[in-house]
Amino acid sequence: MKKRWVRMILGITILSFAFTGCSRQGTSDEITVYGQVAKIEGEHITIALAQRKDSSSEIPEEDYSNVILTGEEQVITVSDKTEVQESEVSSGKQEETEAGSIDDIETGDIIVAILEGADAKTVTILPDASSIEKQDSADQAETDGTAKGIIELSAVLQVDGKSDTSDKESLGSSKENESVVLVKNSGTLNMTNAKLTKAGDTTSVDESSFYGVNAVFVTTAGSESSIGKSEITSSSEGSGGIFSSGKDALVHVSDVKIETSGGSSKGLTATYGGTIEAADVDITTSGDQSPPIAAGKGGGTVSVTGGNISASGQGSPCIYSEGKIALEDLTGNSETGPIIVVDGKNSVSLNKCDFTGVGKQGIMLYQSTEGDSKEDPAKLKVTDSRLTSTGQGPMFYITNTKAEAVLINTELIYQGKILINAAGNDTNSWGTAGKNGGDITLTGIAQKLQGDIICDEISRVTINLTEQSTLKGTVNGENKGQNVDISLDKDSKWELTGDSYVNVIKNDDSKCSNIQSNGHSIYYDSSNAGNSWLNKKTITLSGGGKLLPW
Incomplete structure (x- = not known):
């Protein structure tokens, strides 16, 4: 998937008008909205709206390095009558746009839409980050071991730079973008006999897929964790089961049952040099774009010995690899992929x-x-x-x-x-x-x-x-x-x-x-x-x- 992040758009002249807040009034019947495509359902597109980090009411016309998502969303309607354009970039600045189509709009795109009511008259897809920066953040993360998005990782239980153990705990979160367990900054955690539950959607499917935002059990660069004889259940968008992201992030998994039902909610995921070593797993996913086992963005490593996996959501293969996956003595099926x-x-x-x-x-x-x-x-x-x-x-x-x-x-x-x-x-x-x-x-x-x-x-x-x-x-x-x-x-x-x-x-x-x-x-x-x-x-x-x- 193409990756266009607000934080990566630097020094670009975007269109010929300025914005006020997340939207502005044009003519008496027109409103302009700006943000990131969070969801596409036919003609209905959900936009995660954007604002400046310093809470200023104005979104600058050229410098977008100070822009973040607000947490608010707006649903717009895109039809055959909508004029779609893709911006072209040269030397870091937009110089012209070219005609596009509805099919060019993807989850994760940064767009500007001019609306009449909820109907989009025009949609401009802002430039791809790879054509703006010398090095895509994904490449940078692979080079230096960093793997960090716009949304700060948080959790109910955080093990930050220390060693900890947990036995027979039941923990849950229903807040958006919040994980249940997070191990970071060279922390270590040994968790057994746990019941972890997650509700509350992500505000960015890409940040969840790349960095583990909103996942249930997350371990980041330089940290090590283990979870055994436990149950993990999630029902929300972007709520994967176990996530390892960043250089030298390592998760040991044994005798764990994982069930996810939201979209973009994988079972086991490793990204940006993270590693998962698992045995005897039982993984069921029913949301769209939710393979039970995935090595994702930036090259993660997943190895599993023993167990069963199942996927029933659209676009969900048994196994998806943008890294290294090794499986032994495993059975599984995908009902649609x-x-x-x-x-x-x-x-x-x-x-x-x-x-x-x-x-x-x-x-x-x-x-x-x-x-x-x-x-x-x-x-x-x-x-x-x-x-x-x-x-x-x-x-x-x-x-x-x-x-x-x-x-x-x-x-x-x-x-x-x-x-x-x-x-x-x-x-x-x-x-x-x-x-x-x-x-x-x-x-x-x-x-x-x-x-x-x-x-x-x-x-x-x-x-x-x-x-x-x-x-x-x-x-x-x-x-x-x-x-x-x-x-x-x-x-x-x-x-x-x-x-x-x-x-x-x-x-x-x-x-x-x-x-x-x-x-x-x-x-x-x-x-x-x-x-x-x-x-x-x-x-x-x-x-x-x-x-x-x-």
């Missing part, structure tokens, strides 16, 4: 797990940012597990990223006919259309694979079959892929279900007796040096098809 989402140069590793998803794809490997960076791959490794996708889409979808997947003796169950779809996209703002293809290397080790492999003209696929792996399917059957390679060791097999086109085929069995054609042929690029072993020959395959040059 994919099994796994890996965003960017991050990773998920599964061993002896059993997960089910119901998304448009079983596993999604992508990069959500506007850039097209593919230098470092998204990584997935699955060993001795079972992954089930009950949706009709591909088992693997790769877009706007480079990816590496290793499957070892894992059962894949899915309804669709497509095993891999590597393709660009033009609907989700993931990269630049025409340049945002997928690039995946999938290695099977003692692995059964079934289904077609498709690839568009800006995408690449490499398939490696090793140690008695099998593939039954068509590879690049429409011959659209930018580059498609396949390799087989002598103990692995490929059974064709349609004519296939590859740039390079490598086979330790030079006679290709490990390929069953079923009457279909494989076409290879005879000019590619990787096929020099074939010497432009045509080989008749078992089943009547051929391996032949194009």
